[in-house]
Amino acid sequence: MSQLKNRSLVSITDYSKDDILKVLEIAADFEKDPRQPILQGHVIASLFFEPSTRTRLSFESAVQYLGGSIVGFASADSSSVQKGESLKDTILTVSNYSDLIVMRNPLDGSARYASEVSPVPIINAGDGANQHPTQCLLDLYSIQKTQGTLENIHIAMVGDLKYGRTVHSLVQAMSLFNATFHLVSPESLKLPSAVKRWISEAGLEYHQYTDLSEVIPNVDIIYMTRIQRERFPDPLEYEAVKNAYVLENKMLENSKDNMRVLHPLPRVNEISTDVDDNPKAYYFQQAQNGVYVRQALIAAILGLKQ
Amino acid sequence: MKNKRTELQVSAISNGTVIDHISSENTFRVFQILNLDQAKNQVYVGTNLDSKKLGKKGIIKISGRFFKPDEINKIALAAPQATLIEIRDYVISKKEKIVLPKTVEKVVKCYNPKCVTNHQQIPTRFNIVKDHHGVTKLACHYCEKTMVQEDIIFV
Numbered sequence A: 001m002s003q004l005k006n007r008s009l010v011s012i013t014d015y016s017k018d019d020i021l022k023v024l025e026i027a028a029d030f031e032k033d034p035r036q037p038i039l040q041g042h043v044i045a046s047l048f049f050e051p052s053t054r055t056r057l058s059f060e061s062a063v064q065y066l067g068g069s070i071v072g073f074a075s076a077d078s079s080s081v082q083k084g085e086s087l088k089d090t091i092l093t094v095s096n097y098s099d100l101i102v103m104r105n106p107l108d109g110s111a112r113y114a115s116e117v118s119p120v121p122i123i124n125a126g127d128g129a130n131q132h133p134t135q136c137l138l139d140l141y142s143i144q145k146t147q148g149t150l151e152n153i154h155i156a157m158v159g160d161l162k163y164g165r166t167v168h169s170l171v172q173a174m175s176l177f178n179a180t181f182h183l184v185s186p187e188s189l190k191l192p193s194a195v196k197r198w199i200s201e202a203g204l205e206y207h208q209y210t211d212l213s214e215v216i217p218n219v220d221i222i223y224m225t226r227i228q229r230e231r232f233p234d235p236l237e238y239e240a241v242k243n244a245y246v247l248e249n250k251m252l253e254n255s256k257d258n259m260r261v262l263h264p265l266p267r268v269n270e271i272s273t274d275v276d277d278n279p280k281a282y283y284f285q286q287a288q289n290g291v292y293v294r295q296a297l298i299a300a301i302l303g304l305k306q
Numbered sequence B: 001m002k003n004k005r006t007e008l009q010v011s012a013i014s015n016g017t018v019i020d021h022i023s024s025e026n027t028f029r030v031f032q033i034l035n036l037d038q039a040k041n042q043v044y045v046g047t048n049l050d051s052k053k054l055g056k057k058g059i060i061k062i063s064g065r066f067f068k069p070d071e072i073n074k075i076a077l078a079a080p081q082a083t084l085i086e087i088r089d090y091v092i093s094k095k096e097k098i099v100l101p102k103t104v105e106k107v108v109k110c111y112n113p114k115c116v117t118n119h120q121q122i123p124t125r126f127n128i129v130k131d132h133h134g135v136t137k138l139a140c141h142y143c144e145k146t147m148v149q150e151d152i153i154f155v
């Protein structure tokens, strides 16, 4: 029952299949009724050491729909970090004022470290290029909701499979559910071999493509990603691939009826706006699902929902 | 002739440590990570010595010094197949092949410049893992990046 209570969430691999399904089950309950005053009297700290408006607003609205209060900061320059306070000191101080800490930090591994020094649980809202597990959970929720199940899904992952952390987490998580992976990327941005090994070790299949159109008729989910300039060590490498894939409405003609297009947002130009009105476009609902998933996580970790 | 050379290679120290079977190219790396340039006692360093096991090997003998587990872990990372021999009163009191531990703490720096351990005062921690080719790698407990032994910088 209380398998999630008081446990930090740093990486999606911290959670078992059962843990994941439990969070999604609670999220479905919040989707039916997002305004349940269960967080009254609770304080959630929201520490954003780098700005990420989208993720922060999603967490903060999750808390406020549940009647909880929020303390914290939206960027490092408004905080004592600016004065040189160590991460440990910030976490220890803030834990005196809150029941749970949501943290975004540009340094890789900062969330794991915070979870080790903090007396209250930590939810990682992104640690540099490393992990962003709540994104992964809302992706899983969206797949389950649109397909009726997480099992045996054919998923196409498109774009930057090399640096894209959301892709790596989603591969790891979907490997628990017998997925078949269709990996579409430029040669230079293929999924790293360590992540591919994760698939093989789960006894599952992956197929690699450079052409997007050939996979579209065969998959249940198309997971588009943005090719992020800031992840590239070499700007020339970025220039060569930045417009590699653009999904247009007419390309979806032969897709399966149950197929849905997902994207972690924000998009740049990898999904043409003419897709937005297609009922198979799901990325805005996907973002909405983030609120329910975050409500579920907070409630489960505080032991308020089982 | 042969005997004479063997004698030279194993010339005895009364008290101290012998690190044997270092692969030749790693000999000076071991010397460096143990800060033996600062040593006050006698230190013998041999490299490119004949070895049945390795072809060529290195050996380091340090008089009057015994190494702590942290230091032995450093040796294990720099020279994975080395043998550690402790001598007390001319008698070998301990002889063991150095084995890589499952984790190493505080001895190696993370090569990822964005790793939290390179920005905050945090003792590093790595899990020693083997990839599917059997190559030994170090996985940072914090940033989750893995590095190969060539990338190792000792703290």
Ligand SMILES: [Zn+2]
Pocket (backbone or CB within 6 Å): A109, B110, B111, B112, B115, B116, B117, B140, B141, B142, B143, B144, B145
């Ligand atoms: Zn690291």
